[in-house]
Amino acid sequence: MKIVVCVKQVPDSWAEKKLNPADNTLDRDAADAVVNELDEYAIEEALQIQERLGGADECPVTVLTVGPEKAIESVRKGLQMGANEGVHVVDDALHGSDALATSAVLAAAIDRLAPDLVLMGSESTDARMSVVPAMLAERTGRPQLTFAGKVDIADGAITVQRATDYGYDVVEASLPALVSVVEKINEPRYPSFKGIMAAKKKPVETLTLADLGVEPAAVGLAGAWSSVQEFAARPPRAAGTVVTEEVDGGTKAADFLATQKFI
């Protein structure tokens, strides 16, 4: 069985982010770049499945990313954690791609790699749209097993617990399939020193849009099907009232709620 984990390099989710006024895209130089946090859970899940299924020979794990030169760091992180090889789709035409274009490029790469299982985080911490997994399922014709909090694989079938607002749904499909994970699924490992050293020797294939047969005009800022027209810093909220009042704090808060007609 072959697994591909899709990862995205994002600005550190704990850093303040901003848009670049030149083309209304995310200013990726304004914050440190890291692997999207939920994608680390996807890598971990892939490695745990690999361990259950008998190791790298039986179940190789490939880390796939689409992004600028620098995004190779996120592939490296996956290799350091224990994935076996990497694929980096990099092309100048990709800058400013929307979720639809990104999903089209990922779909082309997945069709080429033809894994039994695609794993990814359910959301990126920068765009936070949470739509690429569903788009990818649509484009690749794979069963959509998104928001998985638990994954079981047996005899070519896959079962996940899909997180819902009220609990979870049990969802079954046959492989090949696509899974996005939520953070309760596992606890991602930290790369070991041995893992970091070993990662340096692991193969990373670099692909261009031409390699994947994707038209450059269909991606990037010009190929986007929606566009940011303008943006502005939100005016800071007007300073509120803060009282230091332990004994009567609850009553004071109730007074406030009453003035606002909440009670």
Place this chain on the structure above:
Amino acid sequence: MSEVLVLVEHADGDVKKVTFELLTLARSLGEPAAVAIGDVSDALVASLAAGGADIVYVAAGPEFGEHVVAPKVSALQSALAASSAAGVLVPATAEGKEIAARLAVRTESGIITDAVGVSAGFVAEQSVFGGSTMVQSAVTTGTPIIAVRPNSVAAEATAGAGRRVDLDVTVTDADRAAKVTDSVAQERAGRPELTEAAIVVSGGRGVGSPEGFAVVESLADALGAAVGASRAATDAGWYPHQFQVGQTGKTVSPQLYIANGISGAIQHRAGMQTSKTIVAVNKDAEAPIFDLVDFGVVGDLHVVLPQLTEEVTRRKG
């Protein structure tokens, strides 16, 4: 006037509040047309008419809920084909966004998610980067598909004509790829859903323990609110993950958000900063959450909350 489709969210025979908000929004953009999928009763259709739908497209039948998302995409796509609508509004819930995502691929249309407003010409307003930046975006290709956050607009009850149109939807084998075999409901204690609730009461590190959440829940119940938790609290195992508010959890935008024992790191702010009114209780006067609040109490939540709960109960009495 062109139709504007609204994907109906409903459960147990009741239309969810966000649907009425979207119908109100649709009326400002064109002729509101609801698309009701799944277990659709006459009462549900009537309720949509009363809530403003001029047309109600119906794709009824159990098969739409038996597989993940895709059959509903086919139903919505069929409504779009039948209506030549100018735009599609869906609730920005996890499933709403997935349906929108697949519809965008199928119909080669642009998509905008997490809008907090939509104005003429389907220009969507979004609040991004933890609420620090407001962005105006528009779809430039195909039919605009916009996922709108619950509580973005106030629902106005202007009854619509409510003409029912039954759709003939073909659910394909591909739509049936991921089968839902069971639905497990976890403890909800009759509280409103987190992303839809008008009031959310949350607890964080300052709550101190799983048992500590009792004071948070009591206040929530007194106010008829949903309970949320910060990542610190869910990571510590004090409260279930599905109630996490923040960057890797749910985004909420209620009328009132009460943060208790939550410092207000960007991780959390990203999930609640568009709340209309914000109240915080925290022992640390320097906590960044106090920069956001309309009203804050510096004090121990285990003292403040029980008193607040008692006052709320008494005054609502």
